Amino acid sequence: MHTDIVQRLRYKLQKRARKVNSAGYQTFHFALLRWWEFLHSNEIFVGILEQLAYLVSSAEDDVKRIINGESLQGGTEEEEASLAFWIIKYCYEAKENPDIEIVIAHRYSHSSNHNEALEMFKDIFVEPLYEYIDEQLDDQRAVLGLLRRFKHSCEWFQRNDVLDIYQKEVERGTQEGKKGRGEKQLALHLYEYLYNQGLSFSIEPTSVSGEADLIASQNTDDPLIADVKLFDPSSSKNKSYIIKGFQQVYQYTLDFNEPFGYLVIFKTCEDGLAISAANQEQSTSFVTVNGKTIFIVIIDLYPHEKSASKRGKLKTHTISEDEFVTQITEDKEAQEEAGLLDNEN
Template identity: 25%
Template sequence: MLEDLVELLDRQWKFLHAQEGTAFYRQLRRFVRFVQEDPRLAALLRDIQRDASELTHRHFQHDQSLTQSLVALKGEFVKQAPDEDDSSTPPPADGWLTPAHELTLARFDAIANYPHARPIKIDTLADDTKSRKLLEILAAKINNPERRPSLFSHPTSTTRTKIQQSKIDELQIQLINLQQQQEYAHRKFVDEKLTSSGLLLNGVLQLLHDLNPEPTPLSADEEERDAQMRAQVNQWFNEGLEMPGKRKITEALYNDHTSSKDKNDALEHSVQALKLYIERIYEDLRLRVGTRRSLLGLINRFQHRCQWHDRVRLFNLAKGAKRKVEETLTAELALWLFDQGLSPVSKPMMAGLQPDLTDPSFKFNLYIEAKQYNASAKDYLVHGFHQLWDTVSGLKGTPYEVKEAFYVVFRCGGPRYVLPDQALPGEGWTAHLRIIDIAPAKERGSQGAKKPIVISMDELMPARP
């Protein structure tokens, strides 16, 4: 099934890439709908967007932490140089900030206390963080040689002057360290955001929304109506892609009076840029489909190996394990995965939870819950999948957050159960189910064969509140 999905995705991308002008934009909407509506791709899109959300969260958290350090450094500077404290400087009456006011501590406080982070512009190298602006102001204050004499104007003691000079030198060193931290974090974030398919996906979705936004009924209240109008205007400056000329693009798409030449001029640059962005999203989707297909391939080959070539040995191994049948069979699976290049760990403690088998070194955090049965066990198997659900969901938001979970059931005897063949969508993760039949031949042949018992998806999925 995943092979068909890769082929379908390739065809859709090839067709989109061949379009130009207005045809590209119209087909782009269809391409986006395709990847959003296919349940297998939609799950991968959620993974991609979650990765982008985590990236921006780390970025904002670091900026906030650095801002707090700079506020503390500013406090120490004011203690050592009270004459330099211009925190009470009023803003210009006309509202236009002069270069002189831009470097006051009053401006520093206004930026530090601003409650919201500025939206991220995806395809730019600019650094518009709070910490960068605060560093600029503090550097102008602490390092300005024209103002340094005023730092020592009030003390009369030579000893006090030396102490004060030493304190200022310490603040300069702290400032340099914070500057290095900020510059390193910004460059790292630039590299990450310019290769993030999730941020690009969000930008493309925002762009398509801006080109044809859904109507918002205006309020009869004049004040509320003005606020709505301002919000609509601000949509053009929302986070996303630096795509100039959105109004011209809209006119080219929906205005009959626009000439073909004007349409081509308005769309040529943006179409070429968007093709590069969509290609990055497409390649990430293809990678994730391939990774999922590779994991499924490993589990499928293990299933075939057990059932075709290793059935007798595994059954005897399980029979001799007595009370530790599941642990013994899980160890066989762990050894198989290790031989295929993974690094599985059995029963590790992760965030207070203990999965049967996981590989936290794997990019998408492989997780396996293994069960076995040799008699009627429908309720046990359903409960086991709920156990998997609770454990995987409990890892969400931790460094061990799981993207791919496998529910592997060894049949050592008893009735033959049939689990859903399709992947089951979890809470930001996907579950794959496999039954490995190692029961003896007498329970599988014509004498022991009975009608299989189907366990439906509805029985396995937890009840929704």
């Protein structure tokens, strides 16, 4: 992101974290609640936290063990930060128990003094979460927050302009000898936005003008794994098409050994599109398969004539988590079977 944006976010983050770290045992719980609410008031912070929540698969269960009396700590910085996220989330949800942090703190500290014990809680949980968020502001972990802002920018302020990009390509496709590249142009629009926000990546010049994949063309071992798909069930861009797009992003996370991928869907029809996933608490839909988490951002480009409250009930196409996962499993089994047949031959 731009340096000035990062600096402002860091200043606010540091200021709020300092208030938590300076709070005594009588006010600490409420200071922690206010800090958690502050973190969830900014889309960039929310994006980082949503990814952190599923970065370490065992963290949520480890927190349950801590609540039950164990004194666990993360073995790596990521494990430490993920554990901190889930502990502070637990403390926030236990609003009616202002002593919950003190109880946890005394499990890690031999001191009988509440304030001295809380220093241990701050060192093990508050500081690691603060430091992780601070570090990720310059990293691709900020991508999800930027994608959420991009979605709002398209739907609130640029709907007609972005839709015009797509419609021009549709018209181009009707011309003899020419092919519409609506998806490609929308992908370029997305990548341009992320680049203008200061996100660092590099794309081969040939991929901008040609049909090459924008992910594979980044010429780096750490690419931005964000792909764009159109959704319009009146054409071939239906549920099956979206599921195939999900598979492509998932495959890229495997190819480049990345924990996260992003599927951005531009909905150009009046029908609704929904993602149904289990245990979905985050504001952005996601599906986790074999340790890889794919975030799904749906952008509504359809020029609705009526406001949402006056449209009535529209047809909604729902894609379940099972549909995404089952297709990947079936493809993997088919590949393994094909490999066995090749070996036999």
